[in-house]
Amino acid sequence: MTFEELTTHIENLLGAEAILRIDEQCTPGAIELAPTDLLKHMEVLHADEQLYFDQLSCITGLDNGPEANSMEIIYQLYSIPFNHHLTIKVKLDREAPVVSSLSSVWKTADWHEREAYDLLGIHFEGHPDLRRILLPADWEGHPLRKDYKHQEYYRGVKVAY
Amino acid sequence: MADTVQYIFDRKNLNQSEPQKYREEDLRREEMIINIGPQHPSTHGVLRLEVVASGEEVVDVIPHLGYLHRCFEKHAESLPFNQSLPFVDRMDYLAAMNSEHAFAMGVERMLGIEDKIPKRVEYIRVLVAELNRLASHFVALGSYGMDIGAVTSFFWMVRDREHILRLLEWVSGARMLYNYIWVGGLFYDLPVGFEGRCKEFVDYLKPKLSEFEKVVIENKIFVDRTANVGVLPLDLAINYGITGPMLRGSGLKYDIRRADGYSVYPELDFEVPVGKGEMGTTGDCWDRTWVRVRECYESIRIIEQALVQLTGDHKRTRDFDPRAMVPKKIRPKAQDLYVRAENPKGETGFFFRADGRSDIPFRCKARGASFTNLSIISEIARGGLIADLIAIFGSIDIVLGEVDR
Numbered sequence: 384m385t386f387e388e389l390t391t392h393i394e395n396l397l398g399a400e401a402i403l404r405i406d407e408q409c410t411p412g413a414i415e416l417a418p419t420d421l422l423k424h425m426e427v428l429h430a431d432e433q434l435y436f437d438q439l440s441c442i443t444g445l446d447n448g449p450e451a452n453s454m455e456i457i458y459q460l461y462s463i464p465f466n467h468h469l470t471i472k473v474k475l476d477r478e479a480p481v482v483s484s485l486s487s488v489w490k491t492a493d494w495h496e497r498e499a500y501d502l503l504g505i506h507f508e509g510h511p512d513l514r515r516i517l518l519p520a521d522w523e524g525h526p527l528r529k530d531y532k533h534q535e536y537y538r539g540v541k542v543a544y
Numbered sequence: 545m546a547d548t549v550q551y552i553f554d555r556k557n558l559n560q561s562e563p564q565k566y567r568e569e570d571l572r573r574e575e576m577i578i579n580i581g582p583q584h585p586s587t588h589g590v591l592r593l594e595v596v597a598s599g600e601e602v603v604d605v606i607p608h609l610g611y612l613h614r615c616f617e618k619h620a621e622s623l624p625f626n627q628s629l630p631f632v633d634r635m636d637y638l639a640a641m642n643s644e645h646a647f648a649m650g651v652e653r654m655l656g657i658e659d660k661i662p663k664r665v666e667y668i669r670v671l672v673a674e675l676n677r678l679a680s681h682f683v684a685l686g687s688y689g690m691d692i693g694a695v696t697s698f699f700w701m702v703r704d705r706e707h708i709l710r711l712l713e714w715v716s717g718a719r720m721l722y723n724y725i726w727v728g729g730l731f732y733d734l735p736v737g738f739e740g741r742c743k744e745f746v747d748y749l750k751p752k753l754s755e756f757e758k759v760v761i762e763n764k765i766f767v768d769r770t771a772n773v774g775v776l777p778l779d780l781a782i783n784y785g786i787t788g789p790m791l792r793g794s795g796l797k798y799d800i801r802r803a804d805g806y807s808v809y810p811e812l813d814f815e816v817p818v819g820k821g822e823m824g825t826t827g828d829c830w831d832r833t834w835v836r837v838r839e840c841y842e843s844i845r846i847i848e849q850a851l852v853q854l855t856g857d858h859k860r861t862r863d864f865d866p867r868a869m870v871p872k873k874i875r876p877k878a879q880d881l882y883v884r885a886e887n888p889k890g891e892t893g894f895f896f897r898a899d900g901r902s903d904i905p906f907r908c909k910a911r912g913a914s915f916t917n918l919s920i921i922s923e924i925a926r927g928g929l930i931a932d933l934i935a936i937f938g939s940i941d942i943v944l945g946e947v948d949r
Contacts, residue, residue, distance in 0.1 A: 409880040410653065437782050441882065441911040443895045457895065459882050459911075463782065463798055470882065491785030494919040502617070512565075517610040517948060519561035526618055538557045 386412035411468035444499035589944030620908035650883030654876035771824030774936035788890025793832035
């Protein structure tokens with residue numbers, strides 16, 4: 384399916400009001416969904432016969448900085464049998480970035496969401512095991528936030544070098 | 545700070561920085577926690593496996609990562625695109641050319657110069673990437689043999705890998721971390737005489753590889769140790785986002801070189817080997833290893849074809865400049881892009897957000913194949929023996945530089 388066919392098909396499935404924005408500047412083409420009902424919508428994309436996005440390639444968390452005051456989470460979906468791609472973007476509130484976890488749909492989401500939680504501080508509701516994955520458990524802050532300042536000392540060792 | 549003591553005693557420093565997921569009091573009476581790693585040869589780097597064992601049986605495995613975390617993504621947010629390339633090398637350090645290829649391809653796609661790259665450059669990229677794929681698979685196969693007790697395999701594979709590393713050193717000046725494939729071109733053209741020596745090497749390698757296959761892969765001890773062990777069903781593999789030889793070992797004919805047809809791969813003739821469960825069940829450790837061996841043969845075929853092209857239609861000319869298309873200033877239009885490529889370990893992807901105002905990416909996310917492939921470990925090792933855990937772990941073939949990034 385081409386991107387236009389994908390978007391019209393998804394519009395029919397989810398309803399026009401579910402799609403907030405269609406972004407053709409993105410490669411592969413992106414649609415923006417609201418954080419509410421995300422899990423339900425993604426389940427539809429995963430299970431629909433004509434879409435069948437069976438692979439979640441990547442989850443990218445993104446901080447737009449304190450001025451823009453928003454965060455984004457970007458899902459790369461791919462369907463192996465139909466060979467079509469789709470990007471799903473979800474905009475989050477930067478003060479309390481919460482989105483529902485997709486690990487019940489794609490298990491890939493488990494570790495990728497833990498990474499986004501670790502590096503950006505995005506919380507995933509319903510995640511089975513939301514611990515830090517790359518940084519130590521007692522590390523302060525989330526390094527990929529644009530206003531991140533590293534802590535001065537970590538366990539008595541100076542962090543700056 | 546030089547004259548003062550940096551480290552002060554503090555009782556809370558004695559706490560574990562990466563606590564166990566399981567606590568002693570949650571375990572049943574016969575269960576115990578065994579830590580494998582972070583410094584252990586069978587973890588292939590610095591990785592800690594928290595194993596809950598009941599006797600010899602594995603009840604659960606929790607991998608603890610991050611010992612090699614350098615935050616590539618944070619670095620990339622402060623460096624221009626072309627200067628991030630050396631950091632990309634250090635992600636999957638066993639297959640640096642392949643990651644470079646993916647990264648350069650993504651940036652070229654954002655700049656819209658992907659179609660303007662000269663064919664000779666693309667063939668050289670494919671040639672060095674496939675050489676590197678061989679080198680990476682050799683480490684995987686050699687160290688896998690070592691993991692389950694066959695020392696010969698490691699020596700043989702490292703011996704042959706050395707030839708590849710020397711060839712690549714001749715090309716780029718470095719043995720492992722090349723910075724050879726640049727955005728828009730290459731660091732240098734191939735050295736004079738390279739094609740001949742590369743052909744010599746390929747001819748030397750083919751009998752060595754079949755010898756390896758006979759002695760190690762079809763060896764009865766090896767088969768007994770890996771067949772029917774760590775069976776990964778296909779639906780589970782897809783749901784976990786497993787890619788590369790692991791997915792193909794589970795029986796799916798899926799290769800991004802074929803599915804996406806990037807670079808000059810559509811012009812090349814090669815097969816995509818899949819696991820068939822010849823020695824046991826489809827998707828077991830033996831299948832995954834066998835797929836890697838078959839892929840080595842396919843890589844050799846690709847190298848031979850690339851060499852024919854590089855000495856024929858796209859041969860070296862006096863005025864050929866591999867840097868002709870290298871942009872002076874890399875400033876893509878504001879856009880998002882996800883690019884992916886087939887690395888020896890699976891799908892390596894990069895997500896870029898360019899803001900259109902600077903030559904520094906606003907966000908650069910790397911999707912490591914090893915990171916995603918490793919997440920399956922607890923699923924397929926559960927219920928097996930501890931000795932099988934090592935066999936399963938080795939067959940996943942991870943490189944910690946890419947897991948932790």
